[in-house]
């Protein structure tokens with residue numbers, strides 16, 4: 448039987464980052480299992496915004512620790528993650544001015560470069576922008592977006608250089624547990640004995656968790672994006688934007704297009720067989736929401752789109768934990784459509800937890816798996832609307 452110190456299940460951004468960080472802190476025998484190819488899950492389809500603005504401090508901290516890695520990727524990891532600091536704007540409606548100011552203050556205290564901007568500044572940063580309905584907006588000059596596939600490939604390659612074994616097209620079939628403790632993983636090809644397993648299997652995690660009696664109410668969702676060519680007369684490579692009024696987001700894609708996403712409501716789907724292409728009515732909705740902010744986009748030509756699978760947790764926040772009922776089992780579960788930008792720091796935290804006994808980079812207690820059983824699901828006090836969105840951003 449093969450042996451390892453740690454087996455990581457899932458070759459998305461989380462698994463690749465975790466494997467890299469485990470190797471970096473000196474874990475000698477790490478195996479990463481990916482049932483398809485690297486980036487085959489949500490990561491490969493990600494809109495990949497890298498923004499610090501959240502309505503709670505812990506996720507902003509994770510995003511900020513990750514930004515430090517995105518910004519200096521070549522030196523810290525090696526290779527190119529395709530990070531583009533195009534800037535980021537958060538727009539909220541009337542009634543949420545104080546919440547936004549509070550969140551910006553919190554983020555500035557952490558060290559994030561952000562500030563509240565006026566409507567005039569917003570018009571300058573986003574020429575042609577409709578501002579009459581806006582309550583408040585925040586600006587992050589150093590944020591933007593990255594290439595999620597390049598990020599994952601680079602983490603994996605750097606992990607491989609440090610001795611990690613990466614097995615693609617190799618499915619983890621079962622996590623082996625004896626007397627409440629992880630003892631290994633059964634794959635489609637063999638068994639690997641290991642005292643520690645990290646589940647980073649995205650929308651496909653339930654099949655590994657259920658046999659262990661673990662049920663967190665995770666639900667896979669199909670989410671989409673579409674790409675619109677800039678219409679005649681529009682040539683501004685705009686910043687990335689989240690528009691909480693229209694429940695939409697957008698960022699530049701290539702040299703003359705915009706990649707956009709909008710909320711569509713519940714979109715449960717079977718992650719084993721879902722339509723990877725974009726729905727025609729979704730494209731129309733993206734165009735409509737984008738044009739509500741930048742009217743010139745009413746005439747934008749559709750140039751593509753796709754769908755991917757995310758895993759929603761019941762409170763829309765990830766679970767990042769050492770699963771208390773199974774010694775040696777760690778999980779990053781229920782990414783909730785927002786965990787590409789935090790994957791560098793999440794991987795580092797998991798590696799610290801495994802090697803040092805607790806994460807140093809950030810406090811992960813708010814992400815604990817037991818919060819649902821405790822009857823204390825995640826609630827942000829300074830939110831921009833209570834709806835639990837399944838829009839990925």
Ligand SMILES: Cc1cc2nc3c(=O)[nH]c(=O)nc-3n(C[C@H](O)[C@H](O)[C@H](O)COP(=O)(O)OP(=O)(O)OC[C@H]3O[C@@H](n4cnc5c(N)ncnc54)[C@H](O)[C@@H]3O)c2cc1C
Nearest residue numbers: 457459461482488489490494495496619649755786787788
């Ligand atoms: C359309 C879209 C837009 C998004 N936009 C953003 C955004 O702007 N910003 C942001 O931060 N996030 C965004 N997200 C969310 C983000 O992409 C995900 O939260 C993140 O990529 C999750 O990464 P992961 O590695 O945890 O999971 P995944 O990328 O889903 O990786 C899981 C991997 O595990 C593999 N796997 C599953 N089961 C097994 C098994 N049994 N054995 C071996 N391998 C297995 C899968 O094949 C897959 O490759 C978006 C997602 C989508 C789909």
